Structures are given as C-alpha cells and as structure tokens.
Amino acid sequence: MTAITGLRRILRDAAPWVAAALCLEIGIRYLWPLQLEAALADKATSERLAGVVPNESVLRAKTDSLAKDSIRLGSRLALAKSRQIEGPDPAAILASRVVPLLAERGWKLDRVKAQASQGVAELDIGASAPFGQALQGLEDIRMMPFSVKVRKLSLRPGPSGRLAVDLLISVPARGTP
Amino acid sequence: MKRILDLLLGRPRVALSPSRLLTGEVTTPYGVLPSDEAVANAWRIEAGDRECPPWLILGRRDAPSGSIWRLAWCPAATTLPPQAEIVLPEAAWALERLNDLSGPDGWHLRSLESPFGYWIGLWEGSRCEHLQAPGRDRNEAVRLERIHAARLGADHPPEILGEWAPPNALKLAEVAEDSPESDLLGTADSIVRHERRSDATALARLTGVVVLFGLVTGLFGAFQFFHSRQRRLQEARLEAVKPLVERTANLEAARKRQIDSLRAFREALRPSQAPGIVISRIASKVSGDARLTALAMEEKPDGWRMRTEAHLADWSAIQPFSESIRSVPGVSKASVSNQSRQAESISAMLDIEGVWP
Numbered sequence: 001m002t003a004i005t006g007l008r009r010i011l012r013d014a015a016p017w018v019a020a021a022l023c024l025e026i027g028i029r030y031l032w033p034l035q036l037e038a039a040l041a042d043k044a045t046s047e048r049l050a051g052v053v054p055n056e057s058v059l060r061a062k063t064d065s066l067a068k069d070s071i072r073l074g075s076r077l078a079l080a081k082s083r084q085i086e087g088p089d090p091a092a093i094l095a096s097r098v099v100p101l102l103a104e105r106g107w108k109l110d111r112v113k114a115q116a117s118q119g120v121a122e123l124d125i126g127a128s129a130p131f132g133q134a135l136q137g138l139e140d141i142r143m144m145p146f147s148v149k150v151r152k153l154s155l156r157p158g159p160s161g162r163l164a165v166d167l168l169i170s171v172p173a174r175g176t177p
Numbered sequence: 178m179k180r181i182l183d184l185l186l187g188r189p190r191v192a193l194s195p196s197r198l199l200t201g202e203v204t205t206p207y208g209v210l211p212s213d214e215a216v217a218n219a220w221r222i223e224a225g226d227r228e229c230p231p232w233l234i235l236g237r238r239d240a241p242s243g244s245i246w247r248l249a250w251c252p253a254a255t256t257l258p259p260q261a262e263i264v265l266p267e268a269a270w271a272l273e274r275l276n277d278l279s280g281p282d283g284w285h286l287r288s289l290e291s292p293f294g295y296w297i298g299l300w301e302g303s304r305c306e307h308l309q310a311p312g313r314d315r316n317e318a319v320r321l322e323r324i325h326a327a328r329l330g331a332d333h334p335p336e337i338l339g340e341w342a343p344p345n346a347l348k349l350a351e352v353a354e355d356s357p358e359s360d361l362l363g364t365a366d367s368i369v370r371h372e373r374r375s376d377a378t379a380l381a382r383l384t385g386v387v388v389l390f391g392l393v394t395g396l397f398g399a400f401q402f403f404h405s406r407q408r409r410l411q412e413a414r415l416e417a418v419k420p421l422v423e424r425t426a427n428l429e430a431a432r433k434r435q436i437d438s439l440r441a442f443r444e445a446l447r448p449s450q451a452p453g454i455v456i457s458r459i460a461s462k463v464s465g466d467a468r469l470t471a472l473a474m475e476e477k478p479d480g481w482r483m484r485t486e487a488h489l490a491d492w493s494a495i496q497p498f499s500e501s502i503r504s505v506p507g508v509s510k511a512s513v514s515n516q517s518r519q520a521e522s523i524s525a526m527l528d529i530e531g532v533w534p
Contacts, residue, residue: 039404154474
C-alpha cells in the first residue's frame with residue numbers, strides 16, 4: 001500500500017514536468033516552427049503582392065483613360081482609312097474617281113496614266129482646259145474625300161486659248177487581297 | 178491570481194484559528210532549542226497525562242542553569258478551518274505583531290487591538306515573558322498583566338500600543354515555517370490536507386502546462402492566421418484587379434497597334450493640297466496689263482515651289498509685282514530669277530515658295 005502510494009506521489013509530482021517536456025518537444029520541434037514558417041511565407045507573399053498589385057482606382061482611371069484614347073485613336077484611324085483608297089487596284093480606282101470629275105469640268109484629257117506602288121496610288125494627267133475650269137478641276141480634286149497630294153503641276157499656254165495642264169497627284173492607298 | 182500562483186508553486190495555505198493560551202517554561206542547555214519531548218514533559222507536569230497540544234515559543238532568557246524558554250501551549254478552541262494545510266493559533270500572529278514593536282530595555286507591556294480580541298503581554302526588553310489570551314475588556318486585561326508584572330518585580334511598567342495588521346499570507350507562511358510545532362492540525366489531518374493540496378497542485382501544474390502550450394500555440398496560430406488573412410486579402414485584391422489588368426494590357430496593346438497604324442497612315446490625315454487656291458491668290462495679284470504665261474509647281478517637304486513667267490509692262494513693274502506676290506498668304510519667298518525684254522513687254526521669271534493653305 002505504501003509502495004503504491006509512493007508511486008502515485010512520484011507520478012503525480014512528475015506528471016506536470018513530463019507534460020511540460022512533451023509539450024516543449026512537440027512545440028519546439030514540430031508545431032511552432034511549422035506555424036512560424038507558414039506565417040512568414042504568407043507574410044512574404046502578402047508583402048510581395050502588396051507591392052505588385054496596383055491600386056484598383058488608379059488602374060480603373062488608367063483603363064478609362066486608355067479606353068478614351070482608344071476611341072479617339074480609333075476615330076482618327078477611321079478618318080485616315082476613309083481618306084485612303086482601298087481596293088485591289090487603287091490606281092484604277094483613283095483614275096475612275098478623278099477622270100469623270102475633270103471631264104465634267106470641261107478638261108480635255110490627253111493622257112491619263114495611273115499606277116500604284118508602295119502604298120501610294122499615282123495619277124498622271126495631261127489635259128487642256130481654260131484657266132477657270134482648270135482651277136475648278138483642281139478644287140474638285142481637293143474636295144475629294146481622299147488625302148490628295150499634288151506632286152507636280154504645270155500650266156502653260158495651250159491650243160485654242162486653253163491651257164495645257166500636266167498634273168501628277170498621289171493618294172495613299174491600301175491594297176486588299 | 179495570488180491563490181493560483183501559490184497553488185502552482187505548491188505553497189500550503191496557512192490560516193489562523195482561535196486557541197486557548199497556556200503559558201509555561203522549559204529549560205534547555207544553553208542555546209539549545211526545546212525539543213518536542215521536553216515540551217511534552219513540561220506539559221505533563223502542568224496538565225497531567227494528556228496529549229501535548231501545539232505550542233509556540235514566546236521568549237528566551239539565559240540563566241546559569243541554561244536557556245529558559247517561555248512557551249505558550251495553544252489547544253484549538255474551535256473547529257479548524259477546512260481549507261488550510263497549516264492552521265496557526267491567532268496568538269502566533271499576534272505575537273509576531275507585538276514582537277515587531279520596539280520597546281524600552283526594561284519591563285513594559287505591549288498591547289494590540291485585533292478583530293478577535295485585545296492582546297496584552299509582558300516584555301523585558303525584546304523578550305516576551307508572558308502573553309495573555311485575547312480578551313474583550315481592555316482594562317481588566319491590563320490590570321491582570323500588571324499584577325503578573327508586579328509578581329516579577331516590575332511596578333507599573335509602561336504600556337506600548339501596537340497596530341494591528343491583517344494576516345499577511347507570506348509572513349504567515351514564514352511563521353509557519355519557523356515554528357512547525359505550532360500547527361494546530363493533527364498529524365493525520367495534516368497529511369490528508371497536504372496530499373489533497375499536492376493533488377490540486379499537480380493538477381493545476383498540468384493545467385498550467387496545457388494552457389501555456391495552448392497559449393503559445395495560439396499566439397503562433399494568431400500570427401499565422403493574421404498573415405494568412407493578409408495574404409488572402411492581397412490575393413483577393415489581385416483577383417479583383419485581374420480583369421482590369423488584362424483590360425489595361427489589351428487596351429495598351431490595341432493603342433500601340435492604333436498608333437503604329439496611324440503612323441503608317443499619317444499621310445492620309447494631311448489635308449489635301451490645294452494648288453488651285455495658291456494659283457488663284459497669285460493670279461489675283463496680276464494687274465491689268467500684266468499676265469502670267471506659264472507656271473510649274475512641285476511639292477517640297479514643307480510646302481510647294483513654283484516657277485512662273487510673268488509678262489509685265491516695263492521694268493519698273495517687276496519689283497511691285499514681286500512685292501505683291503510676297504504679300505500673298507502662304508507665300509514665304511518670292512524672287513525674280515531672270516528678267517528680259519521680249520517684244521513689247523518685260524519677261525520676268527519668278528521663283529516662289531510657300532506652304533499649302
């Protein structure tokens with residue numbers, strides 16, 4: 001009976017220390033390092049993300065600005081496209097638009113030569129017209145919905161009181177397959 | 178908190194209990210503390226063949242025969258407090274308080290008013306000679322103590338009043354440790370209570386260990402939870418802005434494409450060149466008898482260049498004519514490169530430069 005009581009006392013007195021040692025062993029060797037490691041990894045990730053992830057309002061403002069820019073650029077691009085000749089044979093299209101226009105203005109066309117190269121359709125015209133109609137024809141060409149560039153123009157006295165007109169114009173072109 | 182700490186540290190609880198107070202003395206060889214047996218013998222002489230009650234030492238006086246110890250036997254007067262592992266007689270605390278007083282070298286009385294009665298004792302210097310059981314009547318107690326003093330040859334000893342202080346657990350524990358013989362608990366009770374206290378201490382320590390382990394784990398867990406939550410927040414933020422980031426990237430790519438296209442199409446955005454307007458403006462400067470016979474115009478990177486032949490009436494008309502050409506809007510330069518007489522008129526070759534209107 002005394003031995004049992006003695007053993008019980010020993011167990012009772014030792015139990016807290018054994019439990020403490022066990023807890024320390026589990027805590028220090030396994031549990032706490034795992035917790036600390038996970039926490040530090042999360043901390044590093046959140047800090048990295050905090051530095052990387054942009055502010056939503058700033059980003060939204062930037063997106064809005066870019067969208068507005070895109071719309072503006074799109075309209076400019078549409079305008080630019082509309083001022084180009086588009087088609088499989090831009091030079092022929094240019095000639096088909098200009099020649100009737102000048103003919104209506106009373107230009108007597110002697111020579112029409114159209115060619116396209118390197119994104120540009122060129123039209124070389126040799127004609128005769130009275131001074132006023134020559135100017136009207138030039139104005140009509142300018143009023144066409146294309147970006148017309150006058151490379152060369154010469155006016156000189158021609159037959160029957162008319163002016164001999166040599167005109168070389170070019171318009172940006174986009175070929176389609 | 179203090180009780181929990183005492184439990185964890187395994188400190189016994191010390192309580193006070195009323196007791197009777199029977200004084201006596203034991204003589205031992207010089208400087209030797211009285212043994213239990215000697216005290217029990219003294220008790221037997223005083224009280225007969227009864228069990229010796231707990232006792233406490235009041236004071237010591239050295240004499241040629243040895244050390245004479247003044248004792249107080251303290252048989253318990255009431256039921257002892259159940260929640261204590263050590264039960265001291267109230268006299269032990271009262272004696273502690275009275276001993277803390279400083280008095281004269283000679284005979285004097287020390288008195289103390291406590292919640293459980295009026296204590297009075299006879300002291301010679303710092304040595305207690307006699308201590309009365311606590312009484313309700315102060316005057317009677319003083320009178321009895323003066324009689325006792327007179328018996329020892331001290332007439333009208335002065336009285337010193339002490340100040341009561343509630344029992345201090347730490348001090349009580351010290352008193353209990355210094356005089357284990359004054360514990361009112363019997364041996365069997367004492368063992369049972371100590372065992373019970375040890376069980377409670379072991380359980381408290383076990384609980385403490387588990388709580389501490391849980392606390393540390395919980396703290397690490399809270400730290401982990403906090404950073405995990407922060408990470409999830411950042412990830413949620415990332416998820417929230419991901420469509421925006423993709424849209425921004427798409428828009429930027431589209432913008433770049435549009436800018437590249439516009440750069441390629443920039444020629445198309447230029448206004449059409451208007452040679453008709455330039456020629457009209459120049460022609461409007463030609464006055465009555467002058468005329469332009471030919472002109473040749475070509476583009477240059479920043480505008481146009483024209484060469485024209487004008488026929489004027491005389492030499493003096495050349496300069497005003499070129500001046501008037503210079504005044505045409507858009508004309509930046511007008512110079513006469515050649516001039517000659519042809520039949521009735523003067524021919525002037527003009528080089529004109531300008532920008533498109």
